[in-house]
Amino acid sequence: MAGILSLVQAAIVFGTVILFGAIGEILTEKSGSLNLGVPGIMYIGGIAGLAGAYLYESSVSAPEPLLCFLIALFCTLIASCLAGLLYSFLTISLRANQNVTGLTLTIFGSGIANLFGGAMNKMAGGVGQISVSTTSAAYRTTLPFFRGISVLSSLGVLVYVAVILAIVMTWFLNRTRAGLNLRAVGENPATADAAGIKVTKLKYIATCTGAAITGLGGLYYVLDYIKGTWANDGGIEKLGWLAVALVIFARWKPVHAIWGSYLFGVLFWLYFYIPGLDRSSQELFKMLPYIVTIAVLVISSMRRSRENRPPAHLGLPYFREER
Amino acid sequence: MNSKLKEPFVRITKREDTPLLKAWGIRLFSLLLALITCAGIIYLIVKLNPLKVYVAMWEGAFGTSKRSWITARDTMMLLCIGVGLAPAFKMRFWNIGAEGQILAGGLATAACMIYFGSSMPTWALLIVSFAASCIAGAVWGFVPAAFKARFDTNETLFTLMMNYVAIQLTSFFITKWENPIGSNTVGIINQSTKAGWLPSFLGQQYMLNVIIVMTLTIAVYIYLRWSKHGYEIAVVGESERTAKYIGINVKKVIIRTVALSGGLCGVAGFLAVSGASHTISTNTAGGRGFTAIIVAWLAKFNPLVMFFVSLLLAFLQKGAVEIASRYDLNDYASQMITGIILFFILGSEFFINYKLIFRGKKEVN
Amino acid sequence: MEEKTAVIKMRNITKSFGSVLANDKVWLDIYKGEILALLGENGSGKTTLMNMLSGIYYPDAGQIFMGENEVSIRSPKDAYDLGIGMIHQHFKLVDVLTAAENIILGMSGKGLLDMSAVNEKIRSICSLYGFDVDPEQKIYDMSVSQKQTVEIIKVLYRGADILILDEPTAVLTPQETDKLFAILRNMRDDGKAVIIITHKLHEVEELSDRVAILQRGRFVGDTLTKDTNAAEMTNMMVGHPVVLNIERPEPENVKERLRVENLTIRDIDGVKKLDDVSFSVGSGEILGIAGISGCGQKELLEAIAGLQPAESGSIFYIDTKTGEKEPLIGKKPREISAMGVALSFVPEDRLGMGLVANMDLTDNMMLRSFRRGKSVFADRKSPRELARRVVTELSVNTPSVDTPVRKLSGGNVQKILVGREISSAPTVLMTAYAVRGLDINSSYTIYDLINQQKQKGVAVIFVGEDLDVLVELCDRILILCGGKVSGIVDGRKTDKREIGRMMTSLGGESSEQQA
Amino acid sequence: GEKAPDSGAELPDGNGEITGDYADFKIGAILIHDENSGYDLAHINGIKSAVNALGLSEDQITWKYNISEDEACYDTAVDLAESGCDIIFSDSYGHQSYMQQAAGEYEDVIFVAATGDTAASSGLANLKNIFTYVYESRYVSGVVAGMKLKELLDEGLVTEPYVGYVGAKPYAEVVSGYTAFFLGVQSIVPEAYMDVIYTGEWYDPTREAEAANALMSKGCVIIGQHADSTGAPSAVQAAKDGGAVVYSVGYNIDMLAVAPTAALTSALNNWGAVYTPTIQKALEGGAAAIPDDYATGIVNDGVSVSVLGPECAEGTQEKLDEVWAALADGSLNIFDTAKFTVDGETVTSFLALDTDGDFEGDEGEAIEDGIFYESKLRSAPYFSLRIDGITELS
Ligand SMILES: Nc1ncnc2c1ncn2[C@@H]1O[C@H](COP(=O)(O)OP(=O)(O)OP(=O)(O)O)[C@@H](O)[C@H]1O
Ligand SMILES: Nc1ncnc2c1ncn2[C@@H]1O[C@H](COP(=O)(O)OP(=O)(O)OP(=O)(O)O)[C@@H](O)[C@H]1O
Ligand SMILES: [Mg+2]
Numbered sequence A: 001m002a003g004i005l006s007l008v009q010a011a012i013v014f015g016t017v018i019l020f021g022a023i024g025e026i027l028t029e030k031s032g033s034l035n036l037g038v039p040g041i042m043y044i045g046g047i048a049g050l051a052g053a054y055l056y057e058s059s060v061s062a063p064e065p066l067l068c069f070l071i072a073l074f075c076t077l078i079a080s081c082l083a084g085l086l087y088s089f090l091t092i093s094l095r096a097n098q099n100v101t102g103l104t105l106t107i108f109g110s111g112i113a114n115l116f117g118g119a120m121n122k123m124a125g126g127v128g129q130i131s132v133s134t135t136s137a138a139y140r141t142t143l144p145f146f147r148g149i150s151v152l153s154s155l156g157v158l159v160y161v162a163v164i165l166a167i168v169m170t171w172f173l174n175r176t177r178a179g180l181n182l183r184a185v186g187e188n189p190a191t192a193d194a195a196g197i198k199v200t201k202l203k204y205i206a207t208c209t210g211a212a213i214t215g216l217g218g219l220y221y222v223l224d225y226i227k228g229t230w231a232n233d234g235g236i237e238k239l240g241w242l243a244v245a246l247v248i249f250a251r252w253k254p255v256h257a258i259w260g261s262y263l264f265g266v267l268f269w270l271y272f273y274i275p276g277l278d279r280s281s282q283e284l285f286k287m288l289p290y291i292v293t294i295a296v297l298v299i300s301s302m303r304r305s306r307e308n309r310p311p312a313h314l315g316l317p318y319f320r321e322e323r
Numbered sequence B: 001m002n003s004k005l006k007e008p009f010v011r012i013t014k015r016e017d018t019p020l021l022k023a024w025g026i027r028l029f030s031l032l033l034a035l036i037t038c039a040g041i042i043y044l045i046v047k048l049n050p051l052k053v054y055v056a057m058w059e060g061a062f063g064t065s066k067r068s069w070i071t072a073r074d075t076m077m078l079l080c081i082g083v084g085l086a087p088a089f090k091m092r093f094w095n096i097g098a099e100g101q102i103l104a105g106g107l108a109t110a111a112c113m114i115y116f117g118s119s120m121p122t123w124a125l126l127i128v129s130f131a132a133s134c135i136a137g138a139v140w141g142f143v144p145a146a147f148k149a150r151f152d153t154n155e156t157l158f159t160l161m162m163n164y165v166a167i168q169l170t171s172f173f174i175t176k177w178e179n180p181i182g183s184n185t186v187g188i189i190n191q192s193t194k195a196g197w198l199p200s201f202l203g204q205q206y207m208l209n210v211i212i213v214m215t216l217t218i219a220v221y222i223y224l225r226w227s228k229h230g231y232e233i234a235v236v237g238e239s240e241r242t243a244k245y246i247g248i249n250v251k252k253v254i255i256r257t258v259a260l261s262g263g264l265c266g267v268a269g270f271l272a273v274s275g276a277s278h279t280i281s282t283n284t285a286g287g288r289g290f291t292a293i294i295v296a297w298l299a300k301f302n303p304l305v306m307f308f309v310s311l312l313l314a315f316l317q318k319g320a321v322e323i324a325s326r327y328d329l330n331d332y333a334s335q336m337i338t339g340i341i342l343f344f345i346l347g348s349e350f351f352i353n354y355k356l357i358f359r360g361k362k363e364v365n
Numbered sequence C: 001m002e003e004k005t006a007v008i009k010m011r012n013i014t015k016s017f018g019s020v021l022a023n024d025k026v027w028l029d030i031y032k033g034e035i036l037a038l039l040g041e042n043g044s045g046k047t048t049l050m051n052m053l054s055g056i057y058y059p060d061a062g063q064i065f066m067g068e069n070e071v072s073i074r075s076p077k078d079a080y081d082l083g084i085g086m087i088h089q090h091f092k093l094v095d096v097l098t099a100a101e102n103i104i105l106g107m108s109g110k111g112l113l114d115m116s117a118v119n120e121k122i123r124s125i126c127s128l129y130g131f132d133v134d135p136e137q138k139i140y141d142m143s144v145s146q147k148q149t150v151e152i153i154k155v156l157y158r159g160a161d162i163l164i165l166d167e168p169t170a171v172l173t174p175q176e177t178d179k180l181f182a183i184l185r186n187m188r189d190d191g192k193a194v195i196i197i198t199h200k201l202h203e204v205e206e207l208s209d210r211v212a213i214l215q216r217g218r219f220v221g222d223t224l225t226k227d228t229n230a231a232e233m234t235n236m237m238v239g240h241p242v243v244l245n246i247e248r249p250e251p252e253n254v255k256e257r258l259r260v261e262n263l264t265i266r267d268i269d270g271v272k273k274l275d276d277v278s279f280s281v282g283s284g285e286i287l288g289i290a291g292i293s294g295c296g297q298k299e300l301l302e303a304i305a306g307l308q309p310a311e312s313g314s315i316f317y318i319d320t321k322t323g324e325k326e327p328l329i330g331k332k333p334r335e336i337s338a339m340g341v342a343l344s345f346v347p348e349d350r351l352g353m354g355l356v357a358n359m360d361l362t363d364n365m366m367l368r369s370f371r372r373g374k375s376v377f378a379d380r381k382s383p384r385e386l387a388r389r390v391v392t393e394l395s396v397n398t399p400s401v402d403t404p405v406r407k408l409s410g411g412n413v414q415k416i417l418v419g420r421e422i423s424s425a426p427t428v429l430m431t432a433y434a435v436r437g438l439d440i441n442s443s444y445t446i447y448d449l450i451n452q453q454k455q456k457g458v459a460v461i462f463v464g465e466d467l468d469v470l471v472e473l474c475d476r477i478l479i480l481c482g483g484k485v486s487g488i489v490d491g492r493k494t495d496k497r498e499i500g501r502m503m504t505s506l507g508g509e510s511s512e513q514q515a
Numbered sequence D: 001g002e003k004a005p006d007s008g009a010e011l012p013d014g015n016g017e018i019t020g021d022y023a024d025f026k027i028g029a030i031l032i033h034d035e036n037s038g039y040d041l042a043h044i045n046g047i048k049s050a051v052n053a054l055g056l057s058e059d060q061i062t063w064k065y066n067i068s069e070d071e072a073c074y075d076t077a078v079d080l081a082e083s084g085c086d087i088i089f090s091d092s093y094g095h096q097s098y099m100q101q102a103a104g105e106y107e108d109v110i111f112v113a114a115t116g117d118t119a120a121s122s123g124l125a126n127l128k129n130i131f132t133y134v135y136e137s138r139y140v141s142g143v144v145a146g147m148k149l150k151e152l153l154d155e156g157l158v159t160e161p162y163v164g165y166v167g168a169k170p171y172a173e174v175v176s177g178y179t180a181f182f183l184g185v186q187s188i189v190p191e192a193y194m195d196v197i198y199t200g201e202w203y204d205p206t207r208e209a210e211a212a213n214a215l216m217s218k219g220c221v222i223i224g225q226h227a228d229s230t231g232a233p234s235a236v237q238a239a240k241d242g243g244a245v246v247y248s249v250g251y252n253i254d255m256l257a258v259a260p261t262a263a264l265t266s267a268l269n270n271w272g273a274v275y276t277p278t279i280q281k282a283l284e285g286g287a288a289a290i291p292d293d294y295a296t297g298i299v300n301d302g303v304s305v306s307v308l309g310p311e312c313a314e315g316t317q318e319k320l321d322e323v324w325a326a327l328a329d330g331s332l333n334i335f336d337t338a339k340f341t342v343d344g345e346t347v348t349s350f351l352a353l354d355t356d357g358d359f360e361g362d363e364g365e366a367i368e369d370g371i372f373y374e375s376k377l378r379s380a381p382y383f384s385l386r387i388d389g390i391t392e393l394s
């Protein structure tokens, strides 16, 4: 029983990172931008939050938890938004190839984050010595009304933020005028343009906001998942790719991403909790999340619904005078 | 006059007639700008003389003939994968599963080396390994392609997942082949006999790598450009409905092309294992499957350009190790530099394809 | 004309794309309470000119005045704000959205959507004008004419004062066209300005008050419609006199080449699209097929070409020399086309099926021929020559044969497609809507080409929507009604009224008078 | 091959003077990561301290960071050799076979594969292995854990003497370490028992954290580790903050920054104690002067533990001093076969050295007079017995 609870917890924590990445990317993709820079943006968001927290905490003697929380949040949102802006400028204004730009952003983000992460480790006096315990504790604050419930009792606030964001985004996309316009831009920018929608502006806003949300995944990873250190083992990158996968798995619907992310988390950590697996069968067992994803993908593709498709103009540049 | 309705400050129009020389001039100029920007950043961060840093990078990649050959080997590796991706991409099949296809090929090669290492003459072992890697990579491409052809299953996610499946399969075999037991590494395979290792040729250890990849590159170029298959790939990529209308068997073309693509990536796995590391690990592909996507796309699938992009990336990577070693500049800095350079190159295409017209009708390149 | 004031004055408007000068110092005045027909050959720059009014393109040079003010229309949004609405030549609709969502797209209003209010308003517009559209239906489920209707409602919903329609009737049935024209006349009478681009001169004569003519990007003049006629308009467009007669040579040596027997076809949803259809076509004759849209013509042609499975019935290809009958059902499209059955099918969505938009003319010519020969390499020389030939013979307006077809104007795209299909020297030629979107001169060129084929002994099946043309061109006309054969008539002995009646009711017996 | 000297007795302790001008002497260092990994930082510091102790300049070292365990290692080793290095170190086990390959080609250069195990059997005179007696510091950290465990049991805060251990990979280096740790715990709480979970990776914060979580969910109250990240200690700290009674024993680095109240101590290597004599020998006598294997421990300050955490049991420091002293003077033998059983039996014989490449021991009796002598026949650990009381969960 304790094992199952622990598994569920592990799954939710894991899932939250990719959930942020996925809903950020869903918003981006709905506007027609295929941003493969998700891992890079998560890196940038993560390091910015950590750096903000570290600089603040090491400059005052008694850090204020709320301020810690806000500083890290602010740094993450600004930095990842800037990363989104860079991507937007290149792909939307300069019409550079989206795939290459995204992949490059991933390389760039991981480079810059690990560069600064290393520098911060040095500054802090050695690896593992970055101490942002107040900030990390602030992010791991549990919600009071969930404390009694064992699984939920140790989950930090961002877990709930992710779920709420996913729900709000679904509502936004389906029920608001701006959401409708955004979907139209991703489906058919020429049509949206002819209908008087400011395509460029909307794409910029969606891509930058999406990047900001994606960046929260990095923040959550750094401050909650690995609890306020910097690790250059590529962990964020792996999760970033899974976030991209989750977008497709969820069929571009943020609400589906919620259960998808947790399901993925369960399958990912299951092998720890299955007794009696030897090392080699464990390795096979670790395939489970990927195999299940493929199976779900195949089954849902067999239904061939028009609604499960990616936005029709995803990944393509738009130039009004082009025909 | 309504002030809102003024002529826009800057307008963009498309241009088609940029001369080749000018286009390359713009690209070179952007590369120069990128290097200057990076130099500025390097100076800001570490106060090093950027020129020295660039010299060090050059020496890291081409300082000795050994280093040049290693850079060549790594360039060939990227080129091989990039060329492998080209047919699938040309067909608009977004194969991001090169990583897995390389690993599958590498795994097959390692298996041949381990199981037949002592029972086959080297030339036979090499041929068998090559074929096995090709087939393994092709299978790794075939599976998502078959589902794509039959059910229109999203290939991006499918191939991405196939990467992880390949990684886990590799992990599984590593536990079987590990040396010493428990170390979770295979170590150098056939270290004493060198069985199944790609041999030196013309006195150069990596000459065969270069020959194999250059041959494949030219072959794929011809295949895509001039053959009937190549034309079919282009049509299917542009419009499946048109392809059906003129009687192309779309399913067959998809499967054939992606299997070919996977097979070529599998060859990259062969080169990685037999031609370079002589071991297999989950890191054998090492992210090169993704980097090669940049290579293929940035070159717009032109193999000649792909060669230069691969060279640039291999150069940056080798140079990075050198500057990290010489100046204690964390070698992640190189990823940042790589990123910046690519951003500039990506951005420069705009100035080749479009022109800006500022208010008052002045045209600027 | 004298008491009317121009709402829009376009002065010296110039626009080029690369080396193509699409509009060259165009002057055009647009008046309130008037329907203006904008005419010109394919590629003469009509769409380009109107796109500059609707904010899609921005002129390289020249001025646009609204009333007395010079305006700068930088985006479609600016155009809407100025009261300019345009229905584009190629639909501007988002497939996965509903009609209502498409209609309100980009409009300002409350942040929160109230779709039921929107639907209500759309329904009321529909009943006012007599449209039949379900606001909650998705665009991808709609027929072409429904889509066209949505486009029209979109503009009405926004209440534009200046309405531009770019070839709106190309895909409409005559009945639908009549309905549309009634609406346009109402709008004119409301004091709105209407501009319509069309290649159908009888529509111009029937609807417009004034015509303006472009020739190779230049404005060559305007005149009141009542002061001119079809021949004069054509001469102005082309720049020299042309003869607009379809000659109909007598069929010679007709031998049965294709026979369809009791063909029945259902679509994926199980709806019968063709019901027990039988007929035959002989060499050296043109069989016309008439019918309202969706009555099964498409399925019929596709079945013959091997693109559509049949439920029952048979199709035979008859070798006129030996008299041998070969069944076509069960054969692959490639085998069928190898036998000489060529389908020149001009789909509703021009670039989506018959051509590859991003490929150049040469590569598009190769679509039919690339398999030839045993070599693994494809022959590129002869397609290039073919491309050159089609360009000159059909006077395609293109910078070169290396231009991607997507860049050509709508009509020129059509010429490429038809030119390629006819070139394959078939024994059976099937064309569907071969002249859709073609200017009048080009249309007549195509008719000539078809007649040449007929004289060469080709069996031609000609599906058309213009009944006048069918009656003038075809030797026999098969009329389909709801998937059944309503009758087969002699082209020389029928008239379009009879055919119209037969299209709406089997055999044409119980039809209403005014069909 | 040559046998490793007992406790490094034959070698100077590293502070000896050297005579002669060695300004041209060049050292190459191949590192699996960079200074952002605690493990590599310990090696970097070790080499630097050796150089400083010997009066050489740090400029004489060429560092190569982030060298993976594949052809990159071979390329780098060759590159260093060609650029004139006299001695080249690598710090990860997986580097060894590539070092060996290069060593075969550059016979004038000394190749030292730290933590490796094939120097003696390779037949190459210029390939060497080094290690520390890390099991000593693990044992001591186990004693710290045992003290805490005993206190918790005495105070009734926990009922089960249940310990968990996050291991990287299931081979001798790790097995030897966790066994020493466990024996240290048992020296205080004899009824203690332990579960081990492997992550399969040397460095993976989230896996290490989840492994710790899995162990804690099973009821483990102390989590030890032989994996290189801060994942486990910070997970333990989080659980502790959530009200659980759990503590952590780390590795490589001081964990107090990430686990201020949960960390008890960490087992540390002082690689300088190994690098110094190795480089000194190389300076003085070249490859021939360096034994194939060299390892040392507390006698030469080769190992230690980090500053004790605030919640360590009372009397821990005193106990530590006592244990260190006993280890140094040889009166305490960690792998005393009287103190453990395998399948209920006392072990009497263990062949530690492999001769035919199947990595099963077929030579080298490790047990003498009831004592299992670890790291004596070769520098790398070879204790790979699975003793009673420890369960490997994966
Ligand atoms: N990615 C997925 N793969 C497999 N099954 C899914 C996936 N997403 C959702 N499902 C489940 O499949 C069932 C049917 O999905 P369906 O496509 O009808 O959803 P939907 O009604 O279109 O979604 P929405 O409510 O967002 O419109 C649902 O119960 C849903 O939970
Ligand atoms: N976006 C564009 N890019 C390049 N060339 C263009 C573009 N738009 C139009 N052209 C070219 O400009 C010319 C005029 O095209 P336009 O579409 O205005 O013709 P049109 O009069 O509408 O013809 P049609 O009757 O065939 O629709 C053509 O030669 C066309 O190829
Ligand atoms: Mg539904």
Ligand SMILES: [Mg+2]
Pocket: C046, C047, C048, C089, C166, C409, C410, C411
């Ligand atoms: Mg037009």
